[in-house]
Amino acid sequence: MNLESYRPSADLASFVKCFWTLEGQAGINTPMQRVLPDGCIELFFILGDDVRRFVSENEYIIQPRAMVLGQITEPLYIQPTGKVSCFAVRFYPYGFANFVETSIVNLANTETPIAMLFGEEQAECISKQIINASHTEERIALIEAFLLKRINDSAVRERIVESTIEALLLANGSTAINSMMKNDLSKRRKLERSFARHIGISPKQLGKVIRLQAVLKILLSRESADLLQVAYDHDYYDQAHFINDFKELTGTSPGRFLSDDTLSLSTLLYSAG
Secondary structure, eight states, X not given: OEEEEEOOOTTTTTTEEEEEEEEEEOOTTOOOEEEOOOSOEEEEEEOSSOEEEESSSSOEEEOOSEEEEOOOSSOEXXXXXXXXXXXXXXXXXXXXXXXXXXXXXGGTTSEEETHHHHXXXXXXXXXXXXXXOSSHHHHHHHHHHHHHHTOOGGGOOOHHHHHHHHHHHHTTTOSOHHHHXXXXXXXXXXXXXXXXXXXXXXXXXXXXXXXXHHHHHHHHHTOOOOHHHHHHHTTOSSHHHHHHHHHHHHSSOTTTGGGOGGXXXXXXXXXXX
C-alpha cells in the first residue's frame, strides 16, 4: 500500500489536519483490517473497488463510496475487495462541526453517506468532481473550494471545547476531566453537551483515544519494550487499566499489537498527518 499525505491551505488549516490518499491492490486472501480510533473525523471518497465493513464475524456491509466516518470508540473491521484507491480529508476533532448543521454525535461509530450531510445535489456534484479529477492536487483544490463555501458561521467552536482539547493533547490524554472542571458538575455537564455537539464523543472518551495515540507512538517507534513502564509513563492506574483500555480501543493486547497482521493498514494510516 502506498500512502501520501498533504497539508491544507492556510484558510482551512484550523479545521483540516491533512488530506491523504491510499493506493494499492488487495488479494483474495487479504485479511480484514482494523481501523483504530484516532480522535479525528474523516471525509472519504472511495475511488477503487468496494470496501466491506464487518458488522459481525461473518456479516458485512459495503461502505458508501462518499462518506464521513465519525468519531469511533472501538475498532472497525474492514476489507478491500480489490483495487484500493481513496482520497480522504482528516479533520481535527473540532473541525468538521464547522461544515454541517447536524450534531456530530449523530455521526459517531458509523459511516454516513455525504448526501445525508450536504444534500443530494451537492453530494453528487462534489463526488463526480473528485472521481473525474486527474490527480490529487486537483482533488485537493476541489474539496477545499467545496469546504470553504460550507463554513458554518453558526457552528463556531466554543472556547471551552478548544481549551479542553488543548489540555488533553498537552497531557497526552491523561488529564482528569473532573480536575479540569474543579469538580463543578454544571460545568462538566455543559462541557459534555458541547463535546457531543462539536466533537461527537465525551471529553473522557477523547482523552482515552489521545492517550492511546501517545502509547501507539511509543510502540510503533519501538522506543520501549517495557509495557509496564509505558503504562506508568502515561498515567494508567496499573497494568490492568492499561491493558483493558488498550484492548477496548484496538481489539488486541499491547503485547500482540506489533505482530497483528490485521493492524497493518491502521499502522499505515496512523502515520498520515
